[in-house]
Amino acid sequence: MENKEMNSQEQEQTVETAEYSINADESAAGTTHLNEPVQTENEMEKLQEELNEQKDKFIRLYAEFDNFRRRTAKERLELSQTAxxxxxxxxxxxxxxxxxxxxxxxxxxxxxxxxxxxxxxxxxxxxxxxxxGLKAMESISKEFDVEKHEAITEVPAPTPEMVGKVIDEVQKGYYLNDKLIRFAKVVVGK
The missing domain is CATH 1.20.5 (Single alpha-helices involved in coiled-coils or other helix-helix interfaces)
Incomplete structure (x- = not known):
């Protein structure tokens, strides 16, 4: 009978040990679940900090661009006034x-x-x-070019070679640094 009593005591201890083991596992598992929200909160705080940093960088960059735009507009105005x-x-x-x-x-x-x-x-x-940088355009005896010349009138050409060419120049045309700034007003032979 002692054997049976011991076996039942051993069984009770085994059950208690198993229950303790299960409770410990559940407790550990519960701790893991508790840590997850804490980690998520930490992650949220980090993300919020990163977001705030990015917003700050954006605001600073926008302010720099706005200042640059204003400065260049002011410089352009000054340049046009003193060009x-x-x-x-x-x-x-x-x-x-x-x-x-x-x-x-x-x-x-x-x-x-x-x-x-x-x-x-x-x-x-x-x-x-x-x-x-101002350069006068040479037009007399040159082919009439609508890109450079403005025909005032057409007159009969003195020779057949002068047909379609500039016979006389009423007003000179000019280039400024190789850019046409005034068309030549010319008389063209027909």
């Missing part, structure tokens, strides 16, 4: 020469000196403009 400053400054010397010539004209007696002085001023004016 001709360099040319005007270069032409001031020619203007000074014109004023000096104007003062001497009423008292001038030698026509040849007046002509020579005027020619010097005109040459200085042309040279100044050429130094700034």
């Amino acid at each position: 001709g400053k360099e040319v005007i400054s270069a032409l001031l010397d020619v203007l000074d020469d014109c004023e000096r010539a104007e003062k001497t004209l009423p008292n001038a007696t030698d026509l040849e000196q007046v002509k020579a002085g005027s020619q010097l001023i005109f040459n200085k004016f042309r040279n100044t403009l050429q130094s700034k």
Whole structure:
């Protein structure tokens, strides 16, 4: 009988050990489930921090772009207001020469000196403009080109070779740094 009692005691201990083992497993499993929400909350906090950092970077980048846009608009306005400053400054010397010539004209007696002085001023004016990139278009005896010329009228050509070519130039055409800025007004032979 003692054997039976011991067996029942052993069985009870085994059942208690098994129950303890199951409870421990459940407890461990419960702990795992409890940690998951904690990890999710940590992940959410990290994601929220990353989102806030990205928002901050975006706002800063947008502000930099806005400042850049305003600055370039201001610079463009200033540039357009002072675009001709360099040319005007270069032409001031020619203007000074014109004023000096104007003062001497009423008292001038030698026509040849007046002509020579005027020619010097005109040459200085042309040279100044050429130094700034202005170039006169050569049109006479060239083929009429609608991209460069504006036909004022057509006249009978003096020779058969001049048909469709520029016979006379009413107003010169000009290039500025190889870009056409004024069409030549011409007379074309027909």
